[in-house]
Amino acid sequence: MTSTAGALFAVVACPGCKAPWAVELRNATSTCPRCRSTVELAARKPLWEGDDARDAQAAAAQARQGDRTVSVLLQPQPRHDSPVDAAAAKGRTIINKSARAEEVARWLERLSGPMPHRQLADALVRSGIYLERAEAEITRMLAMDFLMEPKSRTYRLVA
Numbered sequence: 838m839t840s841t842a843g844a845l846f847a848v849v850a851c852p853g854c855k856a857p858w859a860v861e862l863r864n865a866t867s868t869c870p871r872c873r874s875t876v877e878l879a880a881r882k883p884l885w886e887g888d889d890a891r892d893a894q895a896a897a898a899q900a901r902q903g904d905r906t907v908s909v910l911l912q913p914q915p916r917h918d919s920p921v922d923a924a925a926a927k928g929r930t931i932i933n934k935s936a937r938a939e940e941v942a943r944w945l946e947r948l949s950g951p952m953p954h955r956q957l958a959d960a961l962v963r964s965g966i967y968l969e970r971a972e973a974e975i976t977r978m979l980a981m982d983f984l985m986e987p988k989s990r991t992y993r994l995v996a
C-alpha cells in the first residue's frame with residue numbers, strides 16, 4: 838500500500854461512480870455508499886489521508902463539492918500536540934480495543950485532568966477506535982468502575 842505510514846483514515850473515490858467517501862485504512866475493503874460496489878483500498882490512490890475521523894469526513898464532503906479543487910483543499914492539517922492527540926498516540930499501538938481505550942483514558946486524565954465526554958470520545962477515535970465502538974467503550978468503562986462520572990458527562994479515573 839502506498840499510503841503514508843500510520844495514517845488511519847483516507848478519502849478515496851469510487852472507480853465506478855466516482856463518488857468520494859471516507860474510509861478506515863485498517864480495513865482491506867470498503868463499500869461505496871452511493872453505488873454499493875466493493876473497493877479494495879490498497880488499489881485506490883487516496884485523495885486525502887490523516888489520523889482524524891472528523892477531518893476525513895470533512896475532506897470527503899469537500900471532495901464531493903468538486904473534484905478539481907480536492908488536491909488543493911484536502912491537505913492534511915498539521916498535527917498539534919494537544920493532550921487528546923498525545924493520549925491517542927499512547928493507545929494506538931495496543932491491539933485490544935478495550936485495553937487501548939483504558940490506556941487512552943488513563944493518559945488523557947494524566948495530561949489534562951477530568952475528561953469531558955466529547956474530549957474522551959475524540960481521543961478514542963484518534964487512537965483508531967471508530968466512534969460507535971468508542972461510545973461503547975466509555976459506557977463499558979463506566980459500568981466496570983474504571984471511570985466515574987462525578988459531574989454529568991465529565992469523567993475521572995476510579996483509582
Ligand SMILES: [Zn+2]
Pocket residue numbers: 851852853854855856869870871872873874
Ligand atoms: Zn460508487
